[in-house]
Amino acid sequence: MKRVTFLGIGSFGTSLGILLASCGHNVTIWGRNKDEVDRIKKDRINKKYLPDITIPSNVIITSDIDEAIKGSQYIVLAVPSYSIRSVCKLISDKLKKDQVLISLAKGIEEETNLRLSEVIQQEAPFNPVVVLLGPSHAEEVSRNIPTTVVVSSKEMEYAGKVQDLFMSKYFRVYTNDDLIGVEIGGAVKNIIALTCGICDGLGYGDNTRAALMTRGMSEIIKIGTLLGGKQETFFGLTGMGDLIVTCTSLHSRNRRAGIQIGKGIPVDEACKNIGMVVEGVAACQAFYELKEKLGVSMPITDELYKILFKNKDIKEAAHSLMNRDKKNEMY
Known part of the structure; x- marks a missing residue:
């Protein structure tokens, strides 16, 4: 059983959080907007993105960033590509070196043309960085429709750990060192x-x-x-x-x-x-x-x-x- 924090309360982060909670992991989902977070915490439904899916009661939902990342072994960056750097800046001085950062975003950073793993590494140079990508609509993941994705990293031992973390009977994870x-x-x-x-x-x-x-x-x-x-x-x-x-x-x-x-x-x-x-x-x-x-x-x-x-x-x-x-x- 692992402690996993999702930074971002959009569709894919929410659906993966539900997935990991169903596998027995301790899951926290963080969002910036306190009013939105409070609504979701009360209703246990992310009405904006996944209106038909109930978030299990054992998933912690918070707008407190310190509470969210403290003690988590894996921190999932479930935000759009343009927010990756700002969210990494927000947490960089709070991170422990053994916390693994996982990116779900697809894109490159405008102006710098850096890949998102490179952006993350610039802001959190001492933490392992893994990307999780592939054909995976959140709407289907949240309903346990069989899905396959890929994890990759400069440090493939951590990609293997993330593979183990997310593997389930509905969610298959491959590794790729490219x-x-x-x-x-x-x-x-x-x-x-x-x-x-x-x-x-x-x-x-x-x-x-x-x-x-x-x-x-x-x-x-x-x-x-x-x-x-x-x-x-x-x-x-x-x-x-x-x-x-x-x-x-x-x-x-x-x-x-x-x-x-x-x-x-x-x-x-x-x-x-x-x-x-x-x-x-x-x-x-x-x-x-x-x-x-x-x-x-x-x-x-x-x-x-x-x-x-x-x-x-x-x-x-x-x-x-x-x-x-x-x-x-x-x-």
């Missing part, structure tokens, strides 16, 4: 999912989605291998697996936001309507800037960037993709 590949695949797929949603909103069909997913995988592999990831990782759960689930499911906030954008709703309004962070928007900006710096061809990312930040007409962007110079599929 930390770069695991993180990059999980970040870039959000760009492709947002694009697929836009095309769904336009009324395009399965042919278009299949093309975007396949050519999107090419972009993931290009940038991922250039950054040091292994090609085979991108055909696994945190690459192809995550791409499939995010591009095809209506649980996907990126796809749902894209559908609204494709129907003509302004980007900011579409993201607000989703009610959760749409990571594909920030990822698109970050990877656009990164691929420009590295000189990598990523045409889907290019066109999405122009739609989101340059007000390019969506059908014109689709036309631009379809009418690029002819080429061999393998290049």
